[in-house]
Amino acid sequence: MRVVDFLQQLRGLLQRLGDQQGPELAEAWQGVLRSLVARTSADASALLVVHGPGLRPVAIQGLPEGVAGRTFVLQEHPRLDAIAKAPGVCRFAADCKLPDPYDGLLDDGLTPVHDCLGVPLRDGGELIGMLTLDALTPGALADLDDEGLLAAAELLGTCLRLSQRLDSARLQLALNHAPESHCNQRLVGWRSAPMRKLMASVELVAATDMSVLVHGETGVGKERIAHALHHGSRRAGGPLVVVNCAALPASLIESTLFGHRRGAFSGAVSDHKGHFQMADGGTLVLDEVGELPLELQPKLLRVLQEGEIQPLGSDQLRHVDVRVVAVTNRDLAQEVIQGRFREDLYHRLSAFPLEVPPLRQRLDDVMLLAGHFLEQNRVRLGVGNLRLSDQARAALLAWHWPGNVRELESLLARASLLAMAEVDRLASPDARRRSLRIDTVHLGLKTPPLTRSAAHLDEQVSAQRGTAHDLLPLREATDEFQRDCISQALAMEQSWAGTARRLGMDPGNLHRLAKRLGLKA
Incomplete structure (x- = not known):
């Protein structure tokens, strides 16, 4: 050198x-x-x-x-x-x-x-x-x-x-400070274009006091975005209070959010601070906000408009300085049309809406997230290392992830345990101290991956029926698919470096894979 x-x-x-x-x-x-x-x-x-x-x-x-x-x-x-x-x-x-x-x-x-x-x-x-x-x-x-x-x-x-x-x-370091129990991914999993766009919006709005509506499918990591908004804001030194609206008993929601005075109702034996008062000077995250009953929504709207709460049993208004981040997996606009959510409250909460994309739209992030979860499982199981076989990686990238990131986390936890049990059964227990390999059999992804359209699915089914007798074993079929992809990319790029860029692979990994597939001496 x-x-x-x-x-x-x-x-x-x-x-x-x-x-x-x-x-x-x-x-x-x-x-x-x-x-x-x-x-x-x-x-x-x-x-x-x-x-x-x-x-x-x-x-x-x-x-x-x-x-x-x-x-x-x-x-x-x-x-x-x-x-x-x-x-x-x-x-x-x-x-x-x-x-x-x-x-x-x-x-x-x-x-x-x-x-x-x-x-x-x-x-x-x-x-x-x-x-x-x-x-x-x-x-x-x-x-x-x-x-x-x-x-x-x-x-x-x-x-x-x-x-x-x-x-x-600065935003990344703020994400680092989010509690692990609430933010399993932290910095992981936003290499894809949809997540880059989302995180740019998070950085933009985090510095303001605007109310934010974080919405998306179950398991996409909406809580992580809510934490990022707090830790990237001027309120990062203040309290972050998270309340799950769906878990609150209907009779106690108002007391839980706004507080109460002693004697306000049967069982109120002492004064109680509500979540809004607890979050004073910081951020209040209303998780599953779409579950709030209609009769309580006007009171929430008043707090957002006036910045004042009135605890149950009190005739005094109390000023609070709270930034509200609402989180939901429901389509609140549709809920408004159906009469289940107030339109004025919806517009107040969604001053800056953020949609977290589902994992199937951000496949570039799957391997980063997988590596993070594998390291967590490696530590928990006490093994030397956990890695995915080529076939397992291909299976993860082909899956449609109906449960999103949460499904990936659970899937790899189960697969890691199965891989460890297999090694313990077939080899010396000391073998796991070195490395465990997770294969497709451990993943157990048995249903076909989601296709782009019903017509595409029909074409696949027809093709499979017509050539059922020609089906190859999974390993051979995977190798053939990878061989075709690499050959086509190499023909277009005319160099291994360009081929690696087009396929989104590390050059060293591509060279090893090409050598194993017989494409490179």
């Missing part, structure tokens, strides 16, 4: 990075890492940033896409922990017994003996990120100059500090 050429490339990328906005940062980071490893013999590399107690990749090369959705907790990954504590370049002996965080995630697999190094990225004395390089061949990284790596680390640290000053990074 020529240090001068390398640093010149990174300086140019540093300038470009400073001009990027929003999700384009991910593409800029990929460019930084691609330039860094271009002159090395690394088979897998990652650029990670500090995320809570661990690190999250912002760019990867030669690793499955789902790795970008994982968070690597330092105390659970001794190699990463050693790199974090190292004063400079940290090299591991080829036969080092410490488990590698990427072991088992590659189809080729990282052999027990391989080359590995890492460089910590620091801001002063504080760890802010890390660069890791792995090579399947021992000694392949020995010629890398430590001085050049440290110079690269210094410039990468500058890039990282710059990115943290961008407005979009």
Whole structure:
């Protein structure tokens, strides 16, 4: 690696990075890492940033896409922990017994003996990120100059500090602070165009006090958007109160929202603050707002218009400063037409409507989300690593996800458990300490994926009936489909780099897949 050429490339990328906005940062980071490893013999590399107690990749090369959705907790990954504590370049002996965080995630697999190094990225004395390089061949990284790596680390640290000053990074850090129990995805899963558009709107309206209506199908992650609106606003230091309107008994809804005085009704033995008063100075999230009874809706409208509440049993009005975010999976406009929701309240709540797209419209995010959920299951089950086979990845991308992100989370939890049980039954229990592979049999997706139209479905059924005797085994059919896709893309692009871009794949993964399919020597 020529240090001068390398640093010149990174300086140019540093300038470009400073001009990027929003999700384009991910593409800029990929460019930084691609330039860094271009002159090395690394088979897998990652650029990670500090995320809570661990690190999250912002760019990867030669690793499955789902790795970008994982968070690597330092105390659970001794190699990463050693790199974090190292004063400079940290090299591991080829036969080092410490488990590698990427072991088992590659189809080729990282052999027990391989080359590995890492460089910590620091801001002063504080760890802010890390660069890791792995090579399947021992000694392949020995010629890398430590001085050049440290110079690269210094410039990468500058890039990282710059990115943290961008407005979009501010929103991402706000999302990081959302409680895990309410926001399982956090930063994961908005690489797709529909989610980029949504998050741009979230960033725009978060800085205001406008009421927001977050709507979408069940399981798409509406609560995550509600949390993002709060943590990205000037109210982030104030309370965030979430109330599920559907879970409130009809007789107690008014008291729960607006509070009551002692003796206001039978059983009211003391004064009670309502949710509006609890959220004073912050944000109140009204989940399942479409379930509010009609008779209570005028009182909610009054609070939104006047900013005042009147607790039950009190003759005093109390001013509250609350930003309301309403969440629903119902079509409230249709509810208005049907007479089940007040039109004036609907318009007040939907001053800025946000629709969260269903997962079937954002398939580019599936692998990121899958990687995040697999890491959660890896920790919970105590296994070395969890990865998806090529066939399992294809099955996830072909599924229509009627239950959206929540269905994906539950599906992978079940599949992880089944994969672990299979290994325990067929092999030594120690086998799971290395890596578990989830295959299509563990996913159990048996019904055909959703097609674009009924006519398309009829055409598929007719074609399948006419060629039933020609059906191939699933593995062969999948390989044939992948072979055709790659061949067509290669014919159009005339280069493997262009083919990888057209197919949305990491170049290293594409080369390995093409080699396995017999398309590349």
